[in-house]
Structure formats: structure tokens, C-alpha cells
Amino acid sequence: MTGSSSVINSDDRRAGTLVVAEALRITGRNRRPVFGSAVLVGATALLVGGSIVAGAFAASWGLFLEARRAAELAIEYEDSYVAYADQWDSLVKVAFCVYALLLLVAMVSIAWLFTAQAVTVAYARERAAAGTGAATAPDTLTLRALWRRSRPHLGAALRVQLLTLVCALVPGLAGLLVLVVIESEVVPGVVWPTYHDPATVQFILVGRILPVVIWALGFVLMTRFSLATTVRVADNSSATAAMRRSWTLTRTARLRTTAICLLSTVAVAAAFMVLKGLGTYVAHWAGLLMLATTDDNVWVTGVLVIITPVAVALVLLPLALAPMGVLLACLCERLDGGKGGARQPPVRGAHVG
Numbered sequence: 001m002t003g004s005s006s007v008i009n010s011d012d013r014r015a016g017t018l019v020v021a022e023a024l025r026i027t028g029r030n031r032r033p034v035f036g037s038a039v040l041v042g043a044t045a046l047l048v049g050g051s052i053v054a055g056a057f058a059a060s061w062g063l064f065l066e067a068r069r070a071a072e073l074a075i076e077y078e079d080s081y082v083a084y085a086d087q088w089d090s091l092v093k094v095a096f097c098v099y100a101l102l103l104l105v106a107m108v109s110i111a112w113l114f115t116a117q118a119v120t121v122a123y124a125r126e127r128a129a130a131g132t133g134a135a136t137a138p139d140t141l142t143l144r145a146l147w148r149r150s151r152p153h154l155g156a157a158l159r160v161q162l163l164t165l166v167c168a169l170v171p172g173l174a175g176l177l178v179l180v181v182i183e184s185e186v187v188p189g190v191v192w193p194t195y196h197d198p199a200t201v202q203f204i205l206v207g208r209i210l211p212v213v214i215w216a217l218g219f220v221l222m223t224r225f226s227l228a229t230t231v232r233v234a235d236n237s238s239a240t241a242a243m244r245r246s247w248t249l250t251r252t253a254r255l256r257t258t259a260i261c262l263l264s265t266v267a268v269a270a271a272f273m274v275l276k277g278l279g280t281y282v283a284h285w286a287g288l289l290m291l292a293t294t295d296d297n298v299w300v301t302g303v304l305v306i307i308t309p310v311a312v313a314l315v316l317l318p319l320a321l322a323p324m325g326v327l328l329a330c331l332c333e334r335l336d337g338g339k340g341g342a343r344q345p346p347v348r349g350a351h352v353g
Contacts, residue, residue: 019260019334023327026124033123034326036143037116038318041109046315053311056098057300063087064300071299083299106314107165111157111229113318115150117325118233121333123149129144153232159239160228167225171218175211182207223261224250229325230332249335260331264324271320272313279312 001319027034038126067084074081084091139145182203183192190206194198199207231237237245250257287305294300 010098019256019331020263020327022334023323023330026121026330027323027326030120030124030141033120033141033143033146034117034322035319037113037120037146038145038322041113041318045105045109045318049102049311049315052098052101052105053307055096057304060091060094061300063090063296064303067299068297095126107161108158109318110321111154111161111323112150114229114325114328115153115157115233116146117322118230118329118332119146119149119153120327121230122233123325125333153229153236154231156237156239156242157229158224160232160242163239163243164222164225164228168218168222171214171221175214175218178205178211178214209303219261219265220254220258223258224254225249226257226328227332227335230329233329234332234336246332249332253335257331257335260327264327268317268320268324270318275313275316276309279309282312283308 016294025035063084064087067087070086071081075185120141179185182190185191187206190202192207193203224247225243227249228242230243231249232239232242235242235245283305284346286308287301290301290304291297
């Protein structure tokens with residue numbers, strides 16, 4: 001039994017390595033459609049997301065002015081004050097509206113990215129099957145051709161992302177609910193630690209380990225649906241049918257699928273942290289510009305400086321997400337026996353001048 005398990009694990013590692021190598025090779029050979037689609041997403045997110053954030057600042061401008069006047073008045077009378085004390089509830093309402101709109105932008109962006117990469121991998125399969133010098137080989141995959149081939153799948157791909165998000169929210173909210181219940185001191189014997197009362201074993205088990213286990217189950221659930229967009233591109237199926245097919249494909253390769261998705265997540269998270277660090281330089285100059293244009297209003301400038309590094313990282317993150325989409329598409333085709341490219345109908349005349 002042990003020998004069989006070790007063979008299976010060895011096969012999974014070997015297959016996972018082959019999938020990663022294949023994804024890197026396809027990404028390298030098709031740099032223009034892979035990273036071109038990422039640049040297109042980043043530019044669109046910058047325009048749309050930037051407009052949403054700018055609208056939120058405009059809607060909250062009076063609140064920032066009130067916060068400044070209240071603070072200056074308190075300082076003048078040598079009274080203590082709390083930042084945004086009277087404006088906090090209104091600012092939170094605006095923030096929740098912005099979060100909802102930005103989440104929709106993110107879902108649309110991810111749907112386009114993963115669809116574009118699935119089409120790129122299918123194109124690479126067609127070209128490899130036909131031979132680069134053959135008369136039947138597909139033409140160059142330009143961004144315009146990539147959009148033409150991806151457009152019929154975008155609606156279903158967006159539904160896939162929304163359904164996956166709903167499925168992931170269940171364990172995500174369940175883990176948060178555990179923390180809220182513990183903080184409310186509803187669970188007998190489990191008390192939130194303080195400076196004087198260190199964490200007990202019961203709190204570590206229920207307040208730390210249990211939420212992590214619940215969130216890990218949510219991550220595994222997401223990995224089971226991670227191939228749905230590629231399935232949609234290959235089979236032209238509905239969103240729910242693609243998700244069922246993804247669940248079936250990953251059933252016999254749970255460990256491999258989870259490992260590849262975890263590797264991709266770590267790589268994307270590392271890229272996000274690096275890009276966020278670079279965004280601090282942008283935040284510095286944006287803060288100076290805001291101070292100069294608002295007569296040194298530190299209240300609105302402080303918010304801008306906080307959100308700018310994250311905004312910069314999110315705008316540039318598609319450059320890291322695009323190779324992840326290629327990797328998932330390659331994994332889907334390998335689990336499906338390499339039939340995905342055969343089911344994707346070739347499109348002649350892909351090159352548009």
C-alpha cells in the first residue's frame with residue numbers, strides 16, 4: 001500500500017512538473033497574445049477602476065472637508081479628537097459601494113484573462129498539430145483575432161467566475177463567523193486572548209486552527225472549479241456544465257490540481273507584494289500632488305496614500321495572472337487526455353492586418 005502511494009505521488013509530481021514546463025513553453029512562444037491580453041486588462045482596469053475610485057473621492061469630498069474642519073477646531077481648543085469620528089459611517093457606505101463595483105471589474109477581468117489564455121493554448125495546440133510550416137497551420141494570433149475567438153465565451157466565463165465566487169464565499173464567511181462568535185464570547189470555554197490573558201489551547205484550536213481549516217476547504221473547492229473556463233472554451237458548454245466537467249476532471253487528480261493552484265497562488269501573491277512595494281513610490285508622488293492641490297488636506301491625502309500601492313499592484317497583477325491562466329489551460333487539457341485542442345474548432349484567417 002505504501003509503495004503504491006509513493007508511486008502515485010511520484011507520478012503526480014512528474015505530471016505536475018510537465019504541466020508547468022509546458023505552460024512556460026507556451027507562454028514563451030506566445031508572448032504577444034498572453035501578455036498583450038494582460039496589458040489590455042490592466043489598461044481597462046486602470047480606466048474603469050480609476051473612474052470608480054475618483055467618483056468615490058468626489059462623492060466623499062465634503063466628508064473629508066468636514067473631518068479637516070473638526071480636527072482643526074479641536075486642535076485650536078486643545079481638545080482630543082478621533083479622525084473621521086462623525087464621517088466614518090458615511091465613508092464606510094461609500095467604500096462598500098466602491099468594493100462591489102471593483103469586485104465586478106475584477107470578475108470581468110479574470111473572465112477575459114482566463115478565456116484569452118485558454119484560446120491561446122488551443123491555438124498553440126492547433127499550430128503544433130498542423131506544423132508551423134504546413135499549409136493548414138493557423139495564422140498568427142493577434143490581439144484582434146484573440147478577441148474575436150474569445151468574445152463568444154466571455155458571458156459564460158463571467159458566470160463561471162461569479163458562481164465560483166459564490167461557492168467560495170460560503171466557507172469564507174463561515175470562517176469569519178467563527179471569529180465573530182468567539183469575539184462575542186458565545187462559545188463556552190473559548191475566550192479571546194488579551195495582553196494579560198494569553199491564548200488558551202481551546203482558543204488556538206477553535207479560534208485559529210478551525211478558521212484556517214474552513215478556508216483551506218474553500219480553497220480546495222475553488223481548485224475543483226478552476227478548469228471550468230478552459231472547458232467552456234473547448235466544449236462550448238454552459239457555465240454550469242463547464243463547472244461540472246471541471247469537477248469531474250479534477251476528481252482523479254485532486255493532489256496535482258491543488259498543488260498547481262497553490263503554486264500559482266503563491267506566485268501571484270508574491271508578485272502582488274512586489275508590485276505593492278513598487279506602488280509606494282507612486283503613492284509618495286500622488287500624496288505630494290494631492291497635498292499641493294488641496295491646500296495640505298492630510299485627511300484626503302492619507303486615504304489616497306493608503307490605497308495607491310494596492311491600486312498599482314492590482315492594475316499590474318494581470319501580468320502575473322496571465323501565465324496562471326495558461327497553466328490552468330494546460331492542466332485541463334492534460335487531465336482531459338489532450339483532447340481540448342481537438343474540440344476547439346480552428347479559426348482560419350486569424351491574422352488581421
